[in-house]
Amino acid sequence: MPAAAATDPGEVSDIDLVKRSQGGDTRAFDALVTRYRGRIYAMTYHLIQNETEAWDLAQEAFIKAWRALPTFKHDAGFYTWLYRIAHNVCYDWLRKKKIQGDGEFDDERSEHRVAVGAEAAPRGDLAPDAALTNAELGSRIHEAIAKLSPEHRQVIVLREVEGLAYEEIAALIPCSLGTVMSRLFYARKKLQELLHDVYENSH
Amino acid sequence: MPAKNFRNSSTTFMKTPTDDHELIRWIDGEMNETERARFEERLKQDPALSTEARKMRALSDTLRAHMPAEMRVPHADYFNTQIGVRITQMALDDARARTTTPSWSAQLMQWFRQPWFALAGAAALAVLCFLVMNPAGSGSTGSMILSSYTPNTHVQARTYHDQNADATVLMLDGLDAMPADRKISGVNIRRSEVEPELASTTMYDDKGAAVLMISRDALGNPLLSPEG
Numbered sequence: 001m002p003a004a005a006a007t008d009p010g011e012v013s014d015i016d017l018v019k020r021s022q023g024g025d026t027r028a029f030d031a032l033v034t035r036y037r038g039r040i041y042a043m044t045y046h047l048i049q050n051e052t053e054a055w056d057l058a059q060e061a062f063i064k065a066w067r068a069l070p071t072f073k074h075d076a077g078f079y080t081w082l083y084r085i086a087h088n089v090c091y092d093w094l095r096k097k098k099i100q101g102d103g104e105f106d107d108e109r110s111e112h113r114v115a116v117g118a119e120a121a122p123r124g125d126l127a128p129d130a131a132l133t134n135a136e137l138g139s140r141i142h143e144a145i146a147k148l149s150p151e152h153r154q155v156i157v158l159r160e161v162e163g164l165a166y167e168e169i170a171a172l173i174p175c176s177l178g179t180v181m182s183r184l185f186y187a188r189k190k191l192q193e194l195l196h197d198v199y200e201n202s203h
Numbered sequence: 204m205p206a207k208n209f210r211n212s213s214t215t216f217m218k219t220p221t222d223d224h225e226l227i228r229w230i231d232g233e234m235n236e237t238e239r240a241r242f243e244e245r246l247k248q249d250p251a252l253s254t255e256a257r258k259m260r261a262l263s264d265t266l267r268a269h270m271p272a273e274m275r276v277p278h279a280d281y282f283n284t285q286i287g288v289r290i291t292q293m294a295l296d297d298a299r300a301r302t303t304t305p306s307w308s309a310q311l312m313q314w315f316r317q318p319w320f321a322l323a324g325a326a327a328l329a330v331l332c333f334l335v336m337n338p339a340g341s342g343s344t345g346s347m348i349l350s351s352y353t354p355n356t357h358v359q360a361r362t363y364h365d366q367n368a369d370a371t372v373l374m375l376d377g378l379d380a381m382p383a384d385r386k387i388s389g390v391n392i393r394r395s396e397v398e399p400e401l402a403s404t405t406m407y408d409d410k411g412a413a414v415l416m417i418s419r420d421a422l423g424n425p426l427l428s429p430e431g
Contacts, residue, residue: 026287033283042274055277062286067293138269145270159231160266166233181224188227188259195262 014078022069029069033062036079040086046157047090049146057093061086083162087172094150137198144194152187159184226252230260291404292397 012031020028040061045054064085072081145153158164158172169180228234229242246253276282358377365372393409403418 026290029290030283030287033286034279037276037279037282038273041276042272045274046270051277055282058276059282059286059289063289063293066286066290134269137265141266141269156266157270160263161270161272163272166228166231178224181227184231185223185227188262191266192258192262195265 015074018069018072018074018078021066022072029066032078036082037062039079040082042161043083043086043157044090046145046161047087047150047153048093049142049153053093057089058086061089064089084172087158091154094154098150140195140198141191144191147194148187148190152183152190155180155183156187156191222252226256226259229256230263288397295395295397 012028014032014035017028017032017035021032037058041054041058044057044061045051048054048057061082065082068085072078145156148156154173155169158169164172166177166180170177173180225234225238225242229239234242246256355377358375361374361376363372363374391409392406392414393411395404395406397404403416405413406415406417408414
């Protein structure tokens, strides 16, 4: 599971801040928000791919965390617990979006849309940074991630950004290990396809 | 899932979902020592698989380099402020929802010594506090000070609940001594309302008149209206 932010010596620990927050101290909770807002916002941003929505959802995650604080038992790290809440907030949002009907959530369709082993595999040497500036490449990656189905985007973020192990991803989503591996594989294939020209141009 | 063909310059391999899984488990370091050794031996024998593995790993490295685990939050101070406002609003809503008798508010009186605020203004002191009326079911009462702020670092704000007076008392330590002849008058704060969009709290007296509004300026510093 994602690790808590490293705290400087002398800095108030998460446990102390959480205990004070549980007692109704909003200044302690504000310190926790300040400590973790950057990581929670990055997670929601990568999953939602929209700055405004990501900002709102990150805020929603902290509000839900405040409400749920009485149930926090200290058996898991605060960030791990908060991370799960933020993930669920995003997932609910994506699910609602699917119900509203853009059909984007069709995981099977998305998986089969990728032509595995054909043109998806980039040709040439893999040195995209040499051809594009960092910012341009970042922008291309952002666009490509946005084109993934939400479920493919989800596993990519959990694995590549948060560095979760397969079992942790399976427990969080939740789904089987096989599903995690299939989604990761097809998500990467799709990204290779979408970023094909980036690699080709760098050849 | 059907097996897929992929072509190498000299040979055609049948690729299975198991191959896909092995490939990404190798890339993600999810194999044990034995599995990894076996797969790497296979990579030596299979140029097409080796190329695919190399390219997928490169993609993975590129993604990690361009998807930061931490990002700067736009308008970060406002982000925090809004959370504070919404928490206050929720507490107020909860308090209202728990109200069972019409007379509960009569039991909830907070006294603000208005000249203290005037004095605070003179001392360049601003105090931000959200007072939450919090009747607990059977009629017992309480208040919660959610936050306080003193720009003048020589002044300390403390609060406590005085059960005898059934009041929340705000103490400002560090101000200049008050002249003995200063007349002190009190204001009963009957209720407060939070405006999430304005990030402000307005306090009303027992006649329903607004006596004090606390908000924040563009820099996030507390503003009192009317000014002390």
